[in-house]
Structure formats: C-alpha cells, structure tokens
C-alpha cells in the first residue's frame with residue numbers, strides 16, 4: 001500500500017463527514033496548486049470532488065457533481081474493446097470524463113500521468129473523441145513522462161494550458177476556471193440512454209449544436225461592431241435567447257473566443 005494521510009472530508013450536499021485516507025503522492029504534487037480529488041461514495045451517496053491545496057496541505061473546497069455512476073472492475077472487463085463513455089468514467093471518474101470533454105471542445109491538450117496506464121489506451125481515447133464523437137481539432141492526448149517532474153518549473157510553464165489527469169481519478173491541473181455545467185448535462189443525458197450507438201449520437205449531436213451556435217454567434221459578432229465584454233450578455237439574451245450559450249451562461253462563449261484568438265471581436 002502506498003503511504004496515505006487522513007483528512008476529514010465533508011459532503012457539500014448532506015454535510016456527512018468522514019476521515020478519508022488520501023494518497024501521499026497526490027498530496028505531494030507541489031507542482032500543481034490545486035488538485036481535484038474525486039471521493040465519490042466513500043462517504044455518502046453523493047458524487048463530489050474536493051479541492052486540495054498542495055501548498056497549504058488542506059482541503060480548500062468541494063463541489064457537487066450531479067451525476068452518479070460507478071463502473072465496477074467486473075463490468076469494465078465486459079465492456080467492449082473500443083472506448084466508451086462508461087470506460088472513460090471507469091478510468092477517470094465522472095468529473096475526469098467531464099474534464100476530458102471540456103478539453104476536447106475547447107482545444108486544451110491532455111496529459112495523463114501514470115506509469116501503469118497502457119499506451120494503447122491513449123490512442124483509443126483519441127479515437128473515441130476524434131472518430132466517434134467527431135470533435136475535429138488539434139487537441140493532443142498523450143502521456144506525461146516522469147521526466148518532467150525533475151524540473152518543476154518546466155512542468156508548470158510547459159503545461160499551464162494542459163489538462164493533466166492521472167489514472168486514479170485525480171485531476172492534477174485544470175487550465176480553466178469555468179464550471180462544467182454543459183459537460184455535466186451532456187454526460188447525464190448520455191447515460192440515460194442504454195443503446196451505445198444512440199448514446200454516441202446524442203453526445204456528438206449536442207456538441208455539434210454547440211459548435212454551430214458558437215459559429216453563428218461569432219459571425220454575428222463579426223458583423224456587429226460595438227459589442228463589448230460588458231454588453232455581451234445582453235446581446236446574447238436579445239438575439240440568441242434559446243441557444244445553449246444562453247442556457248449555460250456566456251462563459252462558454254467567452255472561453256471559446258479566448259481559446260480561438262477571437263477576443264478582438266469584442267470592442
């Protein structure tokens with residue numbers, strides 16, 4: 001057993017509390033300021049993450065994830081060889097899966113830090129997003145070598161825009177501030193459908209719709225000068241009130257503009 005240290009964890013929903021042993025190697029990742037740890041169902045029936053400050057060595061926050069799904073190792077063995085949503089959740093947890101979708105949509109590279117995560121799975125995850133879900137952008141999913149941990153400043157600088165996960169459902173670096181409401185709803189809807197094919201279709205349709213709306217809004221911004229960061233919300237409410245962007249808040253749009261160097265569309 002790897003060394004652990006116990007922390008009292010409180011569920012953000014029902015306030016149940018329990019002392020949980022967290023692995024030392026995660027707590028000692030001082031290169032990453034906030035590590036997100038999924039402690040689902042070890043305390044109560046709620047799914048949530050806790051945010052651990054590695055410098056202060058304490059838990060500084062928690063956040064409910066409104067989805068519950070546990071894939072057992074028996075179930076995992078019976079999953080098809082190709083990558084599926086359940087398989088992503090088996091490896092990375094619900095929150096990790098939400099982060100992967102967010103990274104793919106907003107074009108952040110992904111690094112998986114684990115010695116025992118099989119190389120061939122990396123390609124399968126890439127294929128899942130590129131071929132099945134059909135998100136066509138430059139996002140690269142690859143493994144993070146131990147090598148980088150020798151020089152912490154390289155690690156932090158090189159990967160500040162990279163999502164870094166490990167294979168124990170911990171999230172070491174999230175290069176965004178936004179809540180993942182869109183991704184949460186996406187996964188929740190998908191899991192309510194049993195048929196594999198239909199599930200993939202519903203995910204890719206929803207993401208395609210998001211991209212279509214984003215492009216529609218971007219074209220409209222190109223034609224309308226004078227829209228500022230301050231009146232963007234009003235503009236979306238007036239012109240795109242039924243859009244996903246309006247439904248989930250304009251932070252989706254702001255992040256998309258930022259990630260695609262389109263911030264100059266706002267005056």
Ligand SMILES: [Zn+2]
Pocket residue numbers: 011012013014015016044045046
């Ligand atoms: Zn609870």
